[in-house]
Amino acid sequence: MIETVVLDVGETITRDDRYWAAWADWLKIPHHTVSALVGAVVAQGHDNAEALRLMRPGIDVGAEYRAREAAGLGERLDESDLYDDVRPALAELRGRGVRVVIAGNQTVRAGELLRGLDLPVDAIATSGEWGVAKPQPEFFRRVVEAAQAAPSATLYVGDHPANDIFPAKAAGLRTAHLRRGPWGYLWADDAEVNAAADWRIDSLTQLAAIVGR
Template structure:
């Protein structure tokens, strides 16, 4: 029985286009060029933070993020960044009697911004708050503690094969890959994804139809 659903953040609930564009502007390259290199890094199955090294070898993402904040150009998460189905979809899952959480690889600041959106969820946590990040087993152990039914009764939903689906399945969760954002589309039909994902979905609405009401 599924009693809880926990969502990744970037390209699962949030369209990251504006944030990646802001990074391209910050390092002084065209958004098209940045997106193309990011795509190549993604296709190679590497960490997307490696994208910056092609433009600025030795680039420190944490340091540069703080510099952006100091310049008044830091992280923003607004209603317009949510995918269109998010608010209604989360509400519908809760109306079905499911516990709904959010846990992703984001900063402490991002957690604050997500909470300010007042999304219809029971709990929000980020890797920055926990001090552990996906795909580590420690991250998913924290998710297991967060969800009231534990991993056996929880679906973890994400767009990334290696950060979301594979480690969540290894930790005992049910898993759903959502087919959106570059990673979701790239890996939706990948054999590793298909062997580790209980479902591949196109929207949160698909998940509502797959999970019975409690």
């Protein structure tokens, strides 16, 4: 029985459109070029940081974040960044008595912005706040603590095989691979991903049926 559902952030509950557009503008690279580079990185199985390194070799991402903040161009997050199924799906889970947690590879500021959206969840945490990021095992140990349930009673939902599905499975959690965003679509039919994922979903609204089994 699933007692807690833990959700990734980028391309699980929020769209990455604004994220990449902001980096494109800051680095003065055309949006279509950034999209192509992100696609290339996804196809190679790498993560966001690799895309940024392609855009500007040797980039210090932390320093660039701070420079953007100082220039008044820091992170932003509002209702328009949420996928349409987020609020109804999370509300349905909580209505069924399921604990709902959001935990992903985001900055401290992103955690603050997420809390400001007043989502129907029990807890929100980011890698910036925890000081450890996916796919490190310590991140998923923290996930289990936040879940307040046994790993086998905790479902981790995400789009990224290497950051979400594989390490969550290795930590003993149940997993749901979401076919959403570049990673979700590209790896949706991969044999290893399908073997590691307990469920494959196209919408967060499908989670209610999973926890109700």
